Amino acid sequence: MKILVINGPNLNMLGIREPDHYGKETYQDLVAKIENHCKQKNIDVELFQSNHEGDLVDKIQQAYGNTDDIVINPGAYTHTSIAILDAVKSVNIPTVEVHISKVEEREDFRQISYVRLACVKTITGHGTDGYLEAIDFLTEGK
Ligand code: DQA
Numbered sequence: 001m002k003i004l005v006i007n008g009p010n011l012n013m014l015g016i017r018e019p020d021h022y023g024k025e026t027y028q029d030l031v032a033k034i035e036n037h038c039k040q041k042n043i044d045v046e047l048f049q050s051n052h053e054g055d056l057v058d059k060i061q062q063a064y065g066n067t068d069d070i071v072i073n074p075g076a077y078t079h080t081s082i083a084i085l086d087a088v089k090s091v092n093i094p095t096v097e098v099h100i101s102k103v104e105e106r107e108d109f110r111q112i113s114y115v116r117l118a119c120v121k122t123i124t125g126h127g128t129d130g131y132l133e134a135i136d137f138l139t140e141g142k
Contacts, residue, residue: 001042003135004067005034007049008056008075008084014100014128021101023127030128037132043139053077053084060087069138070095071131078103078113088118096134099124 007027010017015026025033031047038045046067048059056074063070070093074084078099088095095118102125103110116122121137123130 001069001139002044002046002067003038003069003071003138004059004063005045005047005131005135006056006059006070006072006074007047008073008077009051010075011073012049012051021106023100025128030131033128034131034135037135041135041139043135045135053081056081057083057087060084060091063093064091067093069093071098071134071138072096072115072119073098073100073131074115078115079109080114082114085114085118088115094138095119096138097122098130098134100127100130101125 012027014022014030015024027049034045034047050056050059056077060070072095074081077084097113097116097119104124123133126133
């Protein structure tokens, strides 16, 4: 069982950026939390973060044939990127969309999610625990 966890732009700034929305844990804290969770569950996990849309598309494409499931938080590209939507559709790998904040209670422009159209589930507003819930859903609950 291999899971790829992808984080988009500015998620490397966790702990620094807007703590009221995203909390105080850093990206490294998030990586450690996910790795520990997966170790306990015997899941092979790879984490990837990029601020660049094309790099996110490349990573999703490279998952084809190499990864069983994907957890993705595309950051602001959630609301703009048809390319990321098409990439997830292309590889046809079960994918869960995660947002740390409760996007549905924020600005109008955050109400659109393109990637959601290709995802089996969306988790919002559960902080970084949302990533673990996504992993559990993909490995136990599908
Ligand atoms: C986010 C929500 C997005 O609207 C925002 O652009 C982010 C983070 C979240 O995790 O809550 O960068 O995806």
